[in-house]
Amino acid sequence: EGRGQRPRAEDMSEEKGWYRFELSSSGSHWSLSAQSCEESSGVREGNKGIQDWREEVETTTAIFSFEDFTLEDASCTLTFQCPVTVDEVIVEREQSDIDSGKSAVESSTVHALPPFTASFRYHVGYPVTSTPCFRLFHPCMSPSDLGEIMKGLREKTEELEGEPMLFSWIDYLRGGFFNSLSSVEHERGRKKWKRPAKLVKIISDFCDGMDKQQFNSEAHTCPICLENKRGMHCVRLASCRHSLCQHCLHSYLLSLFQDGKVQTPMCPECGTGMLNSDIKQSLSSDEYLQWEELSLRRALSSMEDVQWCPRCSCAAVLDDEDRRLKRGICPKCFFVFW
Numbered sequence: 243e244g245r246g247q248r249p250r251a252e253d254m255s256e257e258k259g260w261y262r263f264e265l266s267s268s269g270s271h272w273s274l275s276a277q278s279c280e281e282s283s284g285v286r287e288g289n290k291g292i293q294d295w296r297e298e299v300e301t302t303t304a305i306f307s308f309e310d311f312t313l314e315d316a317s318c319t320l321t322f323q324c325p326v327t328v329d330e331v332i333v334e335r336e337q338s339d340i341d342s343g344k345s346a347v348e349s350s351t352v353h354a355l356p357p358f359t360a361s362f363r364y365h366v367g368y369p370v371t372s373t374p375c376f377r378l379f380h381p382c383m384s385p386s387d388l389g390e391i392m393k394g395l396r397e398k399t400e401e402l403e404g405e406p407m408l409f410s411w412i413d414y415l416r417g418g419f420f421n422s423l424s425s426v427e428h429e430r431g432r433k434k435w436k437r438p439a440k441l442v443k444i445i446s447d448f449c450d451g452m453d454k455q456q457f458n459s460e461a462h463t464c465p466i467c468l469e470n471k472r473g474m475h476c477v478r479l480a481s482c483r484h485s486l487c488q489h490c491l492h493s494y495l496l497s498l499f500q501d502g503k504v505q506t507p508m509c510p511e512c513g514t515g516m517l518n519s520d521i522k523q524s525l526s527s528d529e530y531l532q533w534e535e536l537s538l539r540r541a542l543s544s545m546e547d548v549q550w551c552p553r554c555s556c557a558a559v560l561d562d563e564d565r566r567l568k569r570g571i572c573p574k575c576f577f578v579f580w
C-alpha cells in the first residue's frame with residue numbers, strides 16, 4: 243500500500259543496456275564504462291564477493307522496506323521498483339506540445355513521481371574496482387535526464403571510495419537526484435518541471451492513484467455519525483475534499499428525496515454544494531435516475547413557461563400561442579390541457 247500504480251511497460255522509455263563504473267588503471271578517478279556487461283562473469287556460488295553482495299541486497303531492501311523486488315540467483319541481479327518522492331513540484335506541459343488527446347492535463351502539483359524500474363547486477367571486483375552493472379528505466383525521464391542521474395551515481399560512488407554503494411545509490415534514486423536535474427527550473431523557491439503533455443498526464447494519474455490508495459487505507463471521522471471509518475468506506479467530496487461515510491451520505495441523499503425538496507446536497511462540514519459525480523457514485527443507478535428526474539423537474543418548475551401534463555406528468559414548455567390561449571400541449575402524449 244502507498245506505492246501507487248506501476249507504469250505500464252509501454253510507457254517505459256526504450257530499453258537501454260547495462261552500464262557500470264570501473265576504477266580506472268590510474269586508480270585516482272572513476273570513469274564511466276558503457277561496455278556490454280551481458281555475461282555474468284565470475285558469478286559462482288561460494289564466491290565471497292557474491293555472498294557479501296547477497297547480504298548487502300537483503301539488508302538494503304529491508305532498510306527501504308521494499309516488498310517488490312527480485313534477486314535472481316544465477317546472475318545475482320536485483321530488480322525492483324524504486325519509488326520516487328520529491329518536494330512540491332509543478333509538472334507543466336511543454337509549451338510546444340499541443341496534445342490532441344481529449345484528456346490533456348495542463349499542469350499538476352505533485353510530491354511523487356512514478357517509480358524507476360532498476361536492476362543492479364553483481365560484477366567481479368565489486369565494490370573495490372567495480373560498481374554493480376546497472377540498468378534504469380523511468381517512464382518520464384529523457385535520455386539526458388538519465389545521463390545526469392548516472393553522473394550523480396558516479397559521484398556517490400567516488401564519495402564512497404570502494405565501500406559498498408547499494409544503499410547510497412538507492413537513496414539517491416528515491417528522490418535525491420531530482421533537484422539538480424537541469425530540466426528542473428527553480429523559480430523563487432518553486433520548482434517547475436516541463437514535460438510533454440502525455441507525461442504530465444502519466445505523472446498526475448500516478449499521483450492521484452497514490453493519493454486515493456492513501457485515503458482508502460486511512461481512517462476518517464464521519465461528521466454525521468462521528469464514527470471512524472476506513473477510507474474505502476468513505477466518500478471524499480470532489481468540491482471541498484471533505485469526507486463522510488458512504489452510509490451517511492446515502493441516507494442523507496435519500497432523505498432529500500423523501501422530503502421532496504431536491505435541493506443541492508451540501509457538505510455537512512462546510513456547506514459546499516456537492517457535485518453530480520459524488521451524488522452519482524453514492525446512489526444506485528435506479529436511485530440516480532430518479533434523482534436526475536427530480537432535479538430536472540425542479541429546474542424546470544423554476545421556469546414560468548413550464549406546465550406539467552396532467553396525464554403523463556411530463557413537462558410541456560409553453561410558447562407565445564400557448565400563453566395567449568392559456569393552454570399547454572404535452573410533447574410526449576400530445577394531450578392538450580388548460
Ligand SMILES: [Zn+2]
Binds near residue numbers: 466467469487488489
Ligand atoms: Zn457516517
Ligand SMILES: [Zn+2]
Binds near residue numbers: 484509511
Ligand atoms: Zn466540505
Ligand SMILES: [Zn+2]
Binds near residue numbers: 551572577
Ligand atoms: Zn403527457
